[in-house]
Amino acid sequence: MAAKPLVALDHVGHSFDDGRIVALKDVSLTIAEGDSVAIVGASGSGKSTLILLLCGIRVPVTGRVLWRNRPVADPQAWTVIRRSEIGIVFQEFNLFPTLTARENIEVAMFGTGLGASERRRRADAALETVGLTDRATHLPHELSGGERQRVAIARCIINNPKLILADEPTGNLDSVNAEAILDLLFELKRARGATLVMVTHEPSYAERCARQIRIKDGNVYEQRARRARQEAM
Amino acid sequence: MNHLQLAFRNLKRRPARSILTALGVALAVGSFITLYGLSRSVQQNVQQSFEERGTDLTVRRRGIAEPFGGTMPQSIIAEIAEIAGVEAVSGQLLSFAATDNDDHVIAFGWAADSFYWEDVPLLEGRLPRPGERKVAIVGKDIARTLDKHVGDDISLLGDKFRVIGISNYTSIINRNAVVVELADLQEITFRTGAVTFISVKLAPPGGAEEADRVTKAIEGLGQFSVTKSEGVLQNDSLIGLLSAVSTSMAWVALLMGVLMVLNTLLMAVLERTREIGILSAIGWSKERIMGALVIEGFILSALGSALGVAIGIAGSRLLSAIPAIGRYIAVRPTPGLIVATAVAAIVLGILGSLYPAIVATRASPAEALERA
Numbered sequence: 001m002a003a004k005p006l007v008a009l010d011h012v013g014h015s016f017d018d019g020r021i022v023a024l025k026d027v028s029l030t031i032a033e034g035d036s037v038a039i040v041g042a043s044g045s046g047k048s049t050l051i052l053l054l055c056g057i058r059v060p061v062t063g064r065v066l067w068r069n070r071p072v073a074d075p076q077a078w079t080v081i082r083r084s085e086i087g088i089v090f091q092e093f094n095l096f097p098t099l100t101a102r103e104n105i106e107v108a109m110f111g112t113g114l115g116a117s118e119r120r121r122r123a124d125a126a127l128e129t130v131g132l133t134d135r136a137t138h139l140p141h142e143l144s145g146g147e148r149q150r151v152a153i154a155r156c157i158i159n160n161p162k163l164i165l166a167d168e169p170t171g172n173l174d175s176v177n178a179e180a181i182l183d184l185l186f187e188l189k190r191a192r193g194a195t196l197v198m199v200t201h202e203p204s205y206a207e208r209c210a211r212q213i214r215i216k217d218g219n220v221y222e223q224r225a226r227r228a229r230q231e232a233m
Numbered sequence: 234m235n236h237l238q239l240a241f242r243n244l245k246r247r248p249a250r251s252i253l254t255a256l257g258v259a260l261a262v263g264s265f266i267t268l269y270g271l272s273r274s275v276q277q278n279v280q281q282s283f284e285e286r287g288t289d290l291t292v293r294r295r296g297i298a299e300p301f302g303g304t305m306p307q308s309i310i311a312e313i314a315e316i317a318g319v320e321a322v323s324g325q326l327l328s329f330a331a332t333d334n335d336d337h338v339i340a341f342g343w344a345a346d347s348f349y350w351e352d353v354p355l356l357e358g359r360l361p362r363p364g365e366r367k368v369a370i371v372g373k374d375i376a377r378t379l380d381k382h383v384g385d386d387i388s389l390l391g392d393k394f395r396v397i398g399i400s401n402y403t404s405i406i407n408r409n410a411v412v413v414e415l416a417d418l419q420e421i422t423f424r425t426g427a428v429t430f431i432s433v434k435l436a437p438p439g440g441a442e443e444a445d446r447v448t449k450a451i452e453g454l455g456q457f458s459v460t461k462s463e464g465v466l467q468n469d470s471l472i473g474l475l476s477a478v479s480t481s482m483a484w485v486a487l488l489m490g491v492l493m494v495l496n497t498l499l500m501a502v503l504e505r506t507r508e509i510g511i512l513s514a515i516g517w518s519k520e521r522i523m524g525a526l527v528i529e530g531f532i533l534s535a536l537g538s539a540l541g542v543a544i545g546i547a548g549s550r551l552l553s554a555i556p557a558i559g560r561y562i563a564v565r566p567t568p569g570l571i572v573a574t575a576v577a578a579i580v581l582g583i584l585g586s587l588y589p590a591i592v593a594t595r596a597s598p599a600e601a602l603e604r605a
Contacts, residue, residue, distance in 0.1 A: 057514055058599045076518065083516025090602075094511045098242040103234045108515045116235050155515065 003032035005069055006163055006195050007054050012063035013218075014049055019061075023049040025218035026063070033162065036189060036196045038206035041215035047199040050215065051167050054197060055086045083111060086163045087156030087194075089185075091171035093148040095140040101127060101151045102136040108155045126154035130184060146177030150184065157188055164189060166198040170205065182208065240528040243501065251533065254497040258537020259544055261490030262578045265483040266545025269574070270566030271552060272476035278562050281404035286349050288323075288432035289439060292451055295458040304427035307344075307415075309454060313433060316450045318443050320436040323347035324428030326418045330389045332411070338375055339410045339561065340389055342418025348434060353412075358383040358398030366414055369394040373401055374408040375560070387411065390421045405563040433459075487578060491585040494533050498526060498589035509593050510601025523590035527583055530590075534582020538575040545571065 008030040015022045023046035031037055031054070039047045052058035053065060056078025064071045067081055082088070095104045105123040114122070127133050130150040140148055149169060156164060166185060170178035182205055189196040198209060206212050214221045244251040283291055292313065297303025307324055314322045326342035343349045350360055353370060361368050369389070371381050376399050379387065386393045394413055402408050419425045433451070435443055448459040502509070512522050549564040558564070 052599050052602075055514070057602065058597075079513070079516055079518050082514065086516075088514050090511075094507075094514075094602075096508060096511070098246045099234075099239075103239075103242075106234050107239070107512070110236070111517060111521055119234070159516075 003034050005030045005066070006033045006035070007031050008066040008069075009050075009053065009060070010064045010066060010071075012053060012060040012065065014046070014053060014058065014061050022218045024053075024060075024215070024220070027218075027220045028063075029213065029220055029222075031163075031195060031197060033195055034193060035211060036186070036209040037198070037211045037213060038209035039197065039199045039213050039215065040201070040203070040206050043201075045215045046218060047215055048167050050220075051088075051165050051197065051199055055082055055088060055163070055165055057082075083108075084159055085161055086165060087159065087161035089149070089152050089156045089164070089166040089169045091168035093140070093145075093152045093172070095148055095151055095155075097140055100137045100139055101132060101143065101147075101154075104140070104151055105155045105158050108158050112159060122158060123154075126158050127151075129157070129188070130154045144177075145173050146180060149173060149177070149181050153181070153184060153188070157192065157194075160192060161194060163195045163197065166196065168199050168201065170200070170202070178202075178205070236525060236528055237532075240525060240532055243505075243525075244529055244532060247501070250497055250500070254493050254533050255537040255540065257493035258490040258534050258578060258582060259540035261486040261488075261493075262538050262541020262574055263544025263548050264486035265574045265578075266542065266566045266571055267548035267552060267564065268479040268483040268486075270545070270549050270570055271562070271564050272479040273567070273570070274562050274564045275475060277565075278405050282402075282406035282410075283432070285352075285402055285404050285407055286432065287352055287434070289435045290433040290444060290448060290451070290459050290461060292431035292433065292457050292459050293429075295456040304424055304429055305431065305457065307426050307428050309457070310428070310431055312454055313431060313451055316447055318436050318439075318447050319433055321348045321434040322431060323349050324415070324431045325349065326415055326422070326424060326427060327429040328390075328418060328422045328424075330411075330421075331391070333379055333388050336379065338379075338389070339406060340418055341410050341412045342415040342428075343412055344415040347415070349412075349432070353398075354401040356399040356401035358396070360398060361414060365397075366417055367392070367394050368397045368413070370398040370400050370412040371396050372408040372410045373399055374405070375411065378409075378556070378560075389413065389418075392417075392421045405559075406561055409560045487574075487581065490534075490537065490578060491581040494530050494537075494582045495585040495588060497533065498530055498586045499592065501529070502526065502589045502593040506593075506596060506601045509596075510598045510603075513598035514602060519594040522594050523587075526590040526593055527586045530582050530586020531579065534579045534585075537582070538578040541578065542571055542575055545574070 009027050012024060012027045014024045039050055041047050049058060053060055056065065056072060056075065072078055096107065099107065102123045105126050106119045109119045109122065124136060127136050130153055132147060132150050135143060135147060143151065169185065170181050173181060185196060186208060200206050212223050214223065294303030294305050310322050310324045313319060324344060328340045329337050330340040332338045345363060353360060356373055369387055371387060381387055381396050383396055383399060385396045387396055389411065419427060435447060444461065451457055451459045509522055545566055549566050552564045553559040
């Protein structure tokens with residue numbers, strides 16, 4: 001039985017600077033539950049724009065974005081979806097500098113109806129998952145790049161998202177840390193049955209995904225991964 | 234961690250700016266309490282001094298701007314005494330008079346037969362004997378300030394008076410006043426036959442209707458204004474002017490405090506645009522983001538208000554400690570004024586944080602995230 005569509009772009013076009021810079025042209029793309037998708041392409045090709053469109057942070061100029069087969073245009077509705085069903089990991093980690101590792105994770109649970117003690121318990125569990133239990137009370141500047149990205153991943157998964165969006169999650173890491181972060185992302189994806197969409201420049205990282213989507217000149221070209229290492233579908 | 238702790242963390246990020254803003258609010262609240270308290274205290278202290286002498290109605294010359302400057306003919310006292318329902322009438326002349334060591338005191342002149350003498354609380358000494366002139370009853374505070382004792386001489390406008398008693402009044406004006414025979418004060422101030430205030434005691438049972446009837450009868454005698462003693466100076470134009478000036482200054486101070494909160498939070502919002510984008514990315518609603526910033530505004534204004542209350546109380550005591558002020562006015566901000574000012578500052582601080590909060594959520598999350 002075919003997997004259910006989770007998020008889809010339906011003839012989506014997006015441009016900047018009043019249409020002078022075209023990022024995406026009439027893109028239709030469906031990402032199903034459980035997919036692992038690598039988005040590749042040159043710098044400035046629109047990879048990050050695609051990620052932001054998939055979670056409603058960007059609103060398409062033309063076309064529509066569907067979440068579980070239903071078009072979603074209302075920013076408030078996207079906020080609710082992001083809070084409960086989407087986790088995002090950024091290249092720059094995007095942690096709050098004044099908050100400890102644990103608090104950076106707790107922040108993502110505000111508005112979920114959980115009490116403070118439960119938020120703390122879950123944050124500690126997430127830190128344990130990413131192997132940072134002993135760094136719970138450290139501020140971001142006291143952590144290494146790899147540790148910061150682990151905190152960001154813990155924050156991303158804290159609300160058990162169905163969709164994990166990772167925008168060049170290894171972009172600021174050395175190769176050893178990059179491999180470790182990828183292992184962690186794929187392990188979490190597998191363990192939680194989530195969908196992973198990952199922007200990357202590195203072909204070997206992209207090959208770990210079941211699907212590869214290349215963006216060029218605003219168009220999307222899909223190709224099957226030659227091999228999906230460590231990916232257990 | 235909760236929203237309050239999160240807001241504290243953000244404020245601690247720029248400690249100097251946050252402390253300075255809270256101090257700005259504190260100074261605004263402190264100024265408001267002190268200045269507004271001062272304007273209210275002027276009237277309250279005059280009222281207390283009248284109430285202490287047990288009068289029902291106070292008669293003044295109508296239309297005189299200065300509260301103590303207008304005079305009335307002493308002869309009117311007899312006419313008021315004739316009005317039905319009036320039990321007793323006394324006139325008093327008031328003057329700020331130079332005394333020893335280039336100091337100044339409030340001098341009251343009372344006629345020998347005035348009912349004021351009946352209730353003088355003597356700490357030591359005695360009251361004037363019939364026909365006795367150039368003698369003075371000195372309030373206990375001014376006696377201590379000028380180091381005057383029974384038997385000493387005290388100078389008023391260059392004339393010598395012998396201290397025969399020290400009074401033990403409780404209101405600050407009376408504690409710092411020197412009381413002499415009316416004719417003596419009229420003589421040294423060149424205001425023969427004049428009085429500043431006339432106090433009226435109503436015959437029992439008195440009551441509001443009786444007071445209104447007597448008031449109308451007195452006002453019918455000429456250009457006089459009659460107020461209940463507890464409301465004396467309530468409609469005085471000079472006191473009103475003082476009150477308006479100090480109230481305006483107080484409001485300006487408070488609004489400056491609010492603008493500081495607004496400025497601080499606006500800068501914080503502009504500096505944290507990307508973080509606000511991240512909050513949106515992880516599912517914080519606009520309302521929640523706005524709420525977080527408003528909480529920061531609340532903390533700044535609440536801390537400022539708490540400190541401002543302390544500054545206001547200290548400032549009021551400081552004003553009262555200045556001899557030129559404290560001799561006549563005990564600046565005592567009421568609990569009502571303190572609470573109202575603190576609450577107003579907090580509410581205004583919250584309102585001041587609304588604009589930055591709106592600015593914070595106006596930018597699209599994508600733009601916020603892309604901002605370096």
